[in-house]
Amino acid sequence: MGVGKTYLFECSLCQYRTRVSGGADSGLHCEIQTIVCRNCRELYDVFTRQHRREDSVTLIKFPGFHRPEIPPVVLQQSVFNPSAKPLARLVWHDSEIACPVDPKHTVEAWKDPGRCPRCGNFLDKNGFPFRAWD
Numbered sequence: 001m002g003v004g005k006t007y008l009f010e011c012s013l014c015q016y017r018t019r020v021s022g023g024a025d026s027g028l029h030c031e032i033q034t035i036v037c038r039n040c041r042e043l044y045d046v047f048t049r050q051h052r053r054e055d056s057v058t059l060i061k062f063p064g065f066h067r068p069e070i071p072p073v074v075l076q077q078s079v080f081n082p083s084a085k086p087l088a089r090l091v092w093h094d095s096e097i098a099c100p101v102d103p104k105h106t107v108e109a110w111k112d113p114g115r116c117p118r119c120g121n122f123l124d125k126n127g128f129p130f131r132a133w134d
Contacts, residue, residue: 003027005129009043011116012124018043022112022125034112035097039105041117047095 004025010017020034020043029051035044099105116123 003132004030004032005132006045007112007129008126009112009123010126011119011121013121014116014119016116016118016123020045020110022114023110024048033097034110035099035107036110036114036117037099037101037105037107038117040099040101043110043117044100046097046100048097049095050093051090052093053090 004021004027006019007022008017008019009022021032022034024031024033025045026032030047031049032045033048035046036042037044097107097109099107110117112125113122115121
């Protein structure tokens with residue numbers, strides 16, 4: 001556990017560009033997985049686990065809204081009961097991998113080195129992280 005990293009991936013053939021972790025990664029309070037959506041023909045980072053209060057409930061702030069440059073954590077809000085214990089225990093909440101645009105889309109885990117979701121060419125990974133996150 002520690003700080004996760006996001007990298008820039010580029011396709012030299014079709015010029016596809018995206019910023020994802022490139023596989024399974026984790027920070028202090030969450031774990032993510034890079035997925036490929038066969039319907040969108042895009043790569044996304046999605047949550048697989050989140051470390052939250054045991055009495056919290058996740059609400060999607062903007063259902064049906066997705067922009068790749070916005071981290072998924074910004075679009076979710078953890079809500080808890082204000083009358084609950086002030087020092088509620090932190091527990092891991094597991095999530096199924098799904099496309100952030102439409103949960104009915106066909107997705108699978110993607111790992112670097114991997115193929116471009118648009119043309120099938122191998123993607124080139126920038127050697128330096130674009131962003132470090134927690």
